[in-house]
Amino acid sequence: NAGVTQTPKFRILKIGQSMTLQCTQDMNHNYMYWYRQDPGMGLKLIYYSVGAGITDKGEVPNGYNVSRSTTEDFPLRLELAAPSQTSVYFCASSYERVSYNSPLHFGNGTRLTVT
């Protein structure tokens, strides 16, 4: 099993550009998450999904969109990139809700710089 695969690993965007961060998992997990990690801060939840066709906002959703057309894929879309979106982005998945002692499986992260 590859686990959770994120692409790209690095990306530099100009202000106003758009891009999609790809995330796929091969563990048949229903629950998937997008987090951002800023220097010196804890991870923040951007969006999450509890299954194909179902998504919901997390703590910091502004400027982002997601879709979940299949169990495996959970892409994150950035529209009109802004410098405040410079961060490291992590996709994660879990078999059950994180409140049920279900471990999180993380991708390797995408380092995004917006200039």
Add this chain to the structure above:
Amino acid sequence: KNEVEQSPQNLTAQEGEFITINCSYSVGISALHWLQQHPGGGIVSLFMLSSGKKKHGRLIATINIQEKHSSLHITASHPRDSAVYICAVSAGAGSYQLTFGKGTKLSVIP
């Protein structure tokens, strides 16, 4: 909103030392996660616990629900343990969200 505080922020230890990292939270929880972030950035799940104690190899995690506190212990530390250790808590049984601490950066010197 749950606040998660970790201490210390930074920790340097000699190889072989016993290490303790602390995590305190402000609101009752249903689950607590300990994560390890490698120097290269990857994050792996170490433990999830809602009560008591868990052990995996040289790592031990404990939680005291009444005191809203958890500790991560590393016995016989090794340079390969150098990483950032992150505590995260889930507020309720139906919650999909975790509140993360800022992490403790551990450096183990040979």
